[in-house]
Amino acid sequence: xxxxxxxxxxxxxxxxxxxxxxxxxxxxxxxxxxxxxxxxxxxxxxxxxxxxxxxxxxxxxxxxxxxxxxxxxxxxxxxxxxxxxxxxxxxxxxxxxxxxxxxxxxxxxxxxxxxxxxxxxxxxxxxxxxxxxxxxxxxxxxxxxxxxxxxxxxxxxxxxxxxxxxxxxxxxxxxxxxxxxxxxxxxxxxxxxxxxxxxxxxxxxxxxxxxxxxxxxxxxxxxxxxxxxxxxxxxxxxxxxxxxxxxxxxxxxxxxxxxxxxxxxxxxxxxxxxxxxxxxxxxxxxxxxxxxxxxxxxxxxxxxxxxxxxxxxxxxxxxxxxxxxxxxxxxxxxxxxxxxxxx
Numbered sequence: 001x002x003x004x005x006x007x008x009x010x011x012x013x014x015x016x017x018x019x020x021x022x023x024x025x026x027x028x029x030x031x032x033x034x035x036x037x038x039x040x041x042x043x044x045x046x047x048x049x050x051x052x053x054x055x056x057x058x059x060x061x062x063x064x065x066x067x068x069x070x071x072x073x074x075x076x077x078x079x080x081x082x083x084x085x086x087x088x089x090x091x092x093x094x095x096x097x098x099x100x101x102x103x104x105x106x107x108x109x110x111x112x113x114x115x116x117x118x119x120x121x122x123x124x125x126x127x128x129x130x131x132x133x134x135x136x137x138x139x140x141x142x143x144x145x146x147x148x149x150x151x152x153x154x155x156x157x158x159x160x161x162x163x164x165x166x167x168x169x170x171x172x173x174x175x176x177x178x179x180x181x182x183x184x185x186x187x188x189x190x191x192x193x194x195x196x197x198x199x200x201x202x203x204x205x206x207x208x209x210x211x212x213x214x215x216x217x218x219x220x221x222x223x224x225x226x227x228x229x230x231x232x233x234x235x236x237x238x239x240x241x242x243x244x245x246x247x248x249x250x251x252x253x254x255x256x257x258x259x260x261x262x263x264x265x266x267x268x269x270x271x272x273x274x275x276x277x278x279x280x281x282x283x284x285x286x287x288x289x290x291x292x293x294x295x296x297x298x299x300x301x302x303x304x305x306x307x308x309x310x311x312x313x314x315x316x317x318x319x320x321x322x323x324x325x326x327x328x329x330x331x332x333x334x335x336x337x338x339x340x341x342x343x
Contacts, residue, residue, distance in 0.1 A: 002034040009040065032159035037105040041164050051097045053090060061091055062170045069174055069181070085174055085181040094171045095183045102158070102168070108190040109197035113261075114214035115186035121261035122320070124214045128265045131210070131221035134258045137233055138248035142216035143178040143185050145242050150192055151178065186215060196240050203232060214261050221265075225251060263320060272320050280313050284330050292337045307338050 009030050013023050026042075033040050041047050048058040061068050068091040073081040087095060108116060113124035128134055139145070148169050155165035172184040179185060197213055204211035207229060209222035220229065230251070234244045252258050257273065258266045264273045287295045296306070303309065311334045317327040 002031070005034050005040070006030050029159065029161070036158050038102045038158050038160075041160060041168075043161075043163065044167060047164065047167055051094050053094060057090060058094075061094065062167050065091065065170055066174045069179070083180065085179045087182055091171065092183060098168060098171060099184050099187060102155075103184060103187045103191065106158075106191050108187075109194050109201065109213075111197050111201050111212050112190045112214075113212055114217075115190065121214065121263060122270060124212050124219070125260040125263040125265050125270050127210050127212045128219055128221035128258070128260050129270065130265070130268055131258075132223050132254060133221065133225040134250075134252045134260065134265070135209075135220040135225050135229060135233075136248070136250045136252070136260070137218040137220075137230070138245040139216040139218070139237065140243045140245040142242075143180045143189065146178040146185075146189060146192060148173040148176045151188060154188075154192060189215070193240070196237070196242075199236050200233065203229075203236065217261060219260050221260075227251065270320050272317050276313075277317070280310075280317070280330075281326070283310065284333070287337075288333070307334060310334050311338065 006027060010023055010027060013026060018026075029042075030040050039050065041050065044059070044062075045055060048055045051058070053061075068088045069085040070088070071083060071085050073083055076082050104117070113119040113121070113127075151172055152165045152169035155168045156162060160168065172182060172188060173179065174182070178188060193213075200213075200218065201211050204220055204222075207222065207225065209220045209225060209229075212219050218233070220233075230249060234246075237244055258264065259273055262273070262276075264271045283295075286299070289295075290298060292307075295301070311331065314327050314331045314334060317324065318331065321327065
């Protein structure tokens, strides 16, 4: 397949009267990119045509990417606010193209479960089922800590010319670093942190532990985890220019409830946490007792998608525990309400 691609390009250059000397240079460039299973991109105009964006707008995006984001804040579960930068549709088209055509062709470490096709919070949690000890750590300011030169260097290593690597990196960054909200950020971190994952995975093996990473959440589990491991992990992460959010470091031992990426792994199989079930059952109880509309009125609920959020929570429960009879009945009741069959 690569030879056919190279031959097509060389024939194209010869038809356009390109010298054999220059064709030789192009041939090496094409061969490197094809060998890495990524698209051939020669220069600015070529990239804009591949993505399908007008050159004037494309140039504006590359030169001033920050102008193509809408910024807002959401509340964090444990307090504080998280900044989210949502790319404008034209920039999102560029990022999605890079994600589908370049990033997905680059392998990531097997321990990574976040934003990897075929993996999820469920596969991440399953690796830590029924372990006596669980260590959870979090990388601070995850996306902004990955700078644009790191991203450009990655594209350069794939074989892209310096100018092309810069264009691609610019489209993936804002103000010189990765950004929460760009569709390329999660998978780029998976690629760029492959060496970190390799070191942490080897560390885990040396202590007979399992290790997984879901975005900025690191999880280790085993029959015994010495407290000194925390300092070793911190040191390894520091070697990569990153920092641990020490406020989120948790070493869970013995009978304590063990939660990994929102799922309980304390038993033989994955289930949703008791607190999640308790809170949801409380809401469903009042709906059954007073009726849906009366419940909304009594609790002064003004959320336009409240019923959809409840259905989403029950579906999440059933995804973890497909045979649970309570969740099955609850889903039927909520769907009846959604369809207007129950008041």
